[in-house]
Amino acid sequence: MNFFREGGGEPWGFEQGEASGTIEIKSVNPADYESEIVDLYRRAYKGLEEYADTEIETIKRYLGxxxxxxxxxxxxxxxxxxxxxxxxxxxxWLSPESHIVGExxxxxxxxxxxxxxxxKLLLEKAVDLLAKRGVKMIELWAGEKNFHAQNFYKSQGFEEKEKRGKWIRFIKNL
Known part of the structure; x- marks a missing residue:
């Protein structure tokens, strides 16, 4: 069964039951879906608030x-x-080594x-888009206690590069 399609493009196949319907990835302005995205942000960071903005107005500014x-x-x-x-x-994005990278x-x-x-779908789309824009290296950061995210990034080919404060930097060369 196919669950993913991108704006009318070719569907990507996934095992039955992985989502309740068709998953569609769209480029949007978050202001058009502000309340839903703010709510998602707050729910996703529940238990990891030390890595997140917690005030609604601050989250809105961050999304902007x-x-x-x-x-x-x-x-x-x-x-x-x-x-x-x-x-x-x-x-x-300017990396800590002063190189332009995809972030x-x-x-x-x-x-x-x-x-x-x-x-996985979102990360694949992000990597594909960065590659199309000529990026040769991608970086991202995860909270030191966010083991779920760290394991996910490693499973997707990112390597742990360094730790700064409560953040761990991961990189992937394209």
């Missing part, structure tokens, strides 16, 4: 910043009309949809 940096790379996963995840990229600033999946390959 992500959108401005993303240049069309703020991608949202929809299950029908429900938002179930998002990823935000930046293809002109994945944020990737979140609705806790009720975790384990259903939504995060």
């Amino acid at each position: 910043w992500l959108y401005r940096r993303a240049d069309g790379g703020f991608l949202v996963a929809f299950d029908g009309s429900r938002i179930v995840g998002f990823v935000s990229i930046d293809h002109k 994945i600033h944020e990737i979140l999946v609705d806790p009720n949809y975790q384990g259903k390959r939504i995060g």
Whole structure:
């Protein structure tokens, strides 16, 4: 059964039962779905608040910043009309070594949809988009206690590079 399609493109096949309907990834302006994305952000960071903004207005400003940096790379996963995840990229980020890299600033999946390959889909789309923009290296950061995210990134070919404060930096060469 096919669950994923991108704006009328070719469907991607997944095992039956992985999502409740068709998962569609779209590039959007988060302001158009502000309340839903803020709610998703807060639910996804429940228990990991030390790594997140917690005030609604601060989250809204952060989402605006992500959108401005993303240049069309703020991608949202929809299950029908429900938002179930998002990823935000930046293809002109300055790394700690002063190189321009692709940065994945944020990737979140609705806790009720975790384990259903939504995060993998979003990450694959983000990597593909960054590669199309000429990026040779991608980096992202995970909280030192966010073992679920760390294991996920490692399973997707990212390597742990360094630790800074409460953050662990991961990289992937393309």
